[in-house]
Amino acid sequence: MADVFMNTYHRLPVNFARGEGAWLFDTGGKKYLDFSSGIAVNCLGHAYPPLVKAIAEQAARLNHVCNYYQSDVSAAFAEKLMAACAPAGMKRVFLANSGAEANEGAIKIARKYSLLRHGANRHRIVTLRGSFHGRTVTTLSATGQDLFHKDFGPFTEGFSYIPAGDMDALDKALDGDTVAGFLVEAVQGESGVRPLEREYIERAAGLCAERDILLLFDEIQCGMGRTGSFLACEAYGLKPDVVTLAKGLAGGIPVGAVLAGDKAADVLQVGDHGSTFGGNPIAAAAGLVVLDTVNRKPFLDEIVRKGEKLRSIILGWKHPKVKEVRGRGLMAAADIEDEAWPLLERALAGAATPGLLMLSAGKNTLRFLPPYIISDAELEQGLEILRGLLG
Numbered sequence: 001m002a003d004v005f006m007n008t009y010h011r012l013p014v015n016f017a018r019g020e021g022a023w024l025f026d027t028g029g030k031k032y033l034d035f036s037s038g039i040a041v042n043c044l045g046h047a048y049p050p051l052v053k054a055i056a057e058q059a060a061r062l063n064h065v066c067n068y069y070q071s072d073v074s075a076a077f078a079e080k081l082m083a084a085c086a087p088a089g090m091k092r093v094f095l096a097n098s099g100a101e102a103n104e105g106a107i108k109i110a111r112k113y114s115l116l117r118h119g120a121n122r123h124r125i126v127t128l129r130g131s132f133h134g135r136t137v138t139t140l141s142a143t144g145q146d147l148f149h150k151d152f153g154p155f156t157e158g159f160s161y162i163p164a165g166d167m168d169a170l171d172k173a174l175d176g177d178t179v180a181g182f183l184v185e186a187v188q189g190e191s192g193v194r195p196l197e198r199e200y201i202e203r204a205a206g207l208c209a210e211r212d213i214l215l216l217f218d219e220i221q222c223g224m225g226r227t228g229s230f231l232a233c234e235a236y237g238l239k240p241d242v243v244t245l246a247k248g249l250a251g252g253i254p255v256g257a258v259l260a261g262d263k264a265a266d267v268l269q270v271g272d273h274g275s276t277f278g279g280n281p282i283a284a285a286a287g288l289v290v291l292d293t294v295n296r297k298p299f300l301d302e303i304v305r306k307g308e309k310l311r312s313i314i315l316g317w318k319h320p321k322v323k324e325v326r327g328r329g330l331m332a333a334a335d336i337e338d339e340a341w342p343l344l345e346r347a348l349a350g351a352a353t354p355g356l357l358m359l360s361a362g363k364n365t366l367r368f369l370p371p372y373i374i375s376d377a378e379l380e381q382g383l384e385i386l387r388g389l390l391g
């Protein structure tokens with residue numbers, strides 16, 4: 001690998017040249033089944049024909065226009081996105097480029113809302129232990145994992161962390177005098193695919209409403225249909241104040257979104273926020289294809305069915321090394337006896353069989369985020385490879 005890159009990733013020795021559907025091909029022509037979707041990004045798989053066509057046509061027409069002007073394709077994407085998120089009460093959107101950038105926007109909305117309504121010094125954002133919200137200095141501050149809180153201080157002030165599921169800690173932490181927002185993932189992704197307990201998040205939503213604290217849902221990994229509803233919060237029947245999206249929203253083209261419901265939709269005004277590339281026409285054209293494809297009940301039902309199939313196959317093995325299987329839709333994890341990372345490496349090696357791309361989430365957890373378009377036969381084939389690797 002070129003040593004001009006900063007050494008920020010543990011890159012595996014596989015060089016991908018192209019992809020098609022749920023498959024990737026390396027420069028030597030070897031095939032790999034993709035159970036990772038580039039960490040929940042390639043939700044329609046690789047080289048999905050309508051996505052390729054939309055990106056190519058838009059690139060030939062207009063690839064960027066500054067946000068001082070209007071663009072029909074960006075407006076069409078924003079409108080369709082709002083329609084998809086209407087069941088969660090979303091009213092307006094700000095388009096960005098990434099998850100961290102979307103969360104920065106959400107934090108700014110919570111702080112300004114609180115300042116306008118309650119005055120200064122009520123700016124704290126409460127998040128959960130084990131959460132992951134991004135790599136910028138402020139979203140690292142929001143991330144409730146000590147591992148990330150080293151070397152880069154001083155961090156943005158005004159964040160505190162509580163353990164998920166602890167009702168007393170929740171009641172104490174969501175203090176109406178100092179807290180502007182409660183930021184949560186509906187399903188924690190990086191810490192091992194852990195859905196929030198219904199009772200817990202309902203209680204949190206109740207406290208937030210009572211104390212006028214904004215409820216911010218980070219759906220950057222679990223949104224966009226991944227759990228079987230367009231937004232994961234729909235499964236709880238909840239209407240958060242703010243939702244953030246990114247990753248799969250444009251099927252592989254960078255995009256992020258901050259969506260806001262009634263309370264927060266008008267908080268940001270001209271000059272408060274911006275992003276050079278946010279809502280770029282190419283990202284918007286790609287996002288329209290994702291929305292048109294994914295946000296249909298039969299398609300979402302298939303995500304649920306395939307997710308259940310994946311989990312039930314693993315459970316059906318009754319393999320002594322598989323300790324627990326969790327998940328919602330096509331966002332799944334298996335805790336295993338062995339370390340996950342060496343197994344991920346072995347899943348790529350060997351010339352005879354196809355490789356398998358998986359993810360880890362902590363030392364002993366395998367994470368599966370296959371593309372939504374994966375077939376039953378491909379799911380079965382990938383799981384057979386995994387079973388062979390478990391020994």
Ligand SMILES: Cc1ncc(COP(=O)(O)O)c(C=O)c1O
Binds near residue numbers: 098101246
């Ligand atoms: C839940 C969640 N929030 C935020 C982020 C940060 O997104 P990005 O890497 O696009 O900045 C991630 C990325 O893994 C994530 O999973």
